[in-house]
Amino acid sequence: MFYLIGSEGFLGKKIKSLLKKSKIVNISSKKIKNTIYFNFKKKNSSDLKNCLNNINEQDVVIFLSNIGSIDYHEKNYKKLIEFENSVYKNVFLNIYKKAKIVFFSSDMVYSGKNSYYKDNSKSIPINNYGKSKLRLEKIIKKRFKNSIIIRFSKIYSTSDRDKTIYSEIIGLAKLNKKNKFFTDQFVHYLDLRDFINGFKMILLNLKKLKGTYNFPGKTFTSRYKFAKSILIKHKLSLKNIESINMKEKRKYLPKKLKMKTDLFKIIKYFPKHKL
Numbered sequence: 001m002f003y004l005i006g007s008e009g010f011l012g013k014k015i016k017s018l019l020k021k022s023k024i025v026n027i028s029s030k031k032i033k034n035t036i037y038f039n040f041k042k043k044n045s046s047d048l049k050n051c052l053n054n055i056n057e058q059d060v061v062i063f064l065s066n067i068g069s070i071d072y073h074e075k076n077y078k079k080l081i082e083f084e085n086s087v088y089k090n091v092f093l094n095i096y097k098k099a100k101i102v103f104f105s106s107d108m109v110y111s112g113k114n115s116y117y118k119d120n121s122k123s124i125p126i127n128n129y130g131k132s133k134l135r136l137e138k139i140i141k142k143r144f145k146n147s148i149i150i151r152f153s154k155i156y157s158t159s160d161r162d163k164t165i166y167s168e169i170i171g172l173a174k175l176n177k178k179n180k181f182f183t184d185q186f187v188h189y190l191d192l193r194d195f196i197n198g199f200k201m202i203l204l205n206l207k208k209l210k211g212t213y214n215f216p217g218k219t220f221t222s223r224y225k226f227a228k229s230i231l232i233k234h235k236l237s238l239k240n241i242e243s244i245n246m247k248e249k250r251k252y253l254p255k256k257l258k259m260k261t262d263l264f265k266i267i268k269y270f271p272k273h274k275l
Contacts, residue, residue: 001025003055005091006065008032010162011104011155014192015062018200025051029065038065040086049094057098057146060206063091064104066132073128074252080132087136092143100206101147103140105133107187107214109151112254119213119261127252137212149212150202153188153259155195162192169227173236181224182250183243187257189226190217191273201267213263218271220258229275 002019006012007026016024026035027048036051055061067083068076095101108130109123125131140147156166172179194217202209219226224243231238246253264270 001055001059003027003051003059003061005038005061005063006104007035009064010164011195012064014196015064015199018196018203027051038090040067040083040090048090052091052094055095055099057096057100059096060100060102061095062102062104063140070108070127070129070253071250073132077128080128084132084135088139092139095144097144098146099144101140101144102202102206103137103147103149105137105149105151105212106130107151107153107216107257107259108254109134109137110254110257110259112256114256116258116260117214118259119211119263126254130254146210148202148206148209150215150263151213151259152195152215153190153217153257155190155192155217157192159192164192165226166230169230170234170236173231173234173240176240178240178242179227180242180244180249181222181227182246182253183222183224184245185253185255186220186222188216188259189219189221189275190215190271191219191275194218194271194273198264198267198269198271201269202263205267208266209263214259214261215263216259216261216271218274221275226275233275 002022002024004015004024005027007016008028008030027038028035029038031037036048038048067079073080108127109125110117111124111126123134125134137149156164158166160167227241
């Protein structure tokens, strides 16, 4: 049985489609049909506790839930701590310790000061989003010995139906609206197709996998060059994109998040889609 926590988000919906032939329980922070409701702000119903208490060592818990964007985390530290405490008390403490946990973490756990980061590189986050992910990582590692922590890079989709940075850049350009992008922040961009194909292979290799892994995308570039490439590809004007550096805005972002990983060798899948 798969238990998907955070099923209402963009990635949650994609993962649900991957698991549609499997037995799956959706646990969501929104009241949706056929889901178990989890509200981190209030006392939860006995339904959630009973659901989690049924999990055993044959089951897999995929945890994607968070409370918002990097900017939201910076401005709402108290809500962040409240969320983490509630997740620990209402979710993790009610799950059998020998269950398999797959936790979606982030490249934001790194400081951005190293030339590159391996799976076992030291994590020193410089923003609240990364700090929150790292605190949850530590809780999971301590409580669940059979866990997989995956540090994803920025995921984008080339489809208009998926609301990601890709469609946002195109949408603003078509509306003739100005947009600013950093020239001095470099990250991996992970194509959704590579995420889906890679995660399929992770699911097929769950018994082999344990520990912490990076999951970088094929494209590694600055935000400005990423946006510029998209506009050129779609033959849209570049006049409304402006290059800025992080000293002007959002100093809490890591500058360079180049990652290496052993994960792709184990699952025998390497990202193929480059922007």
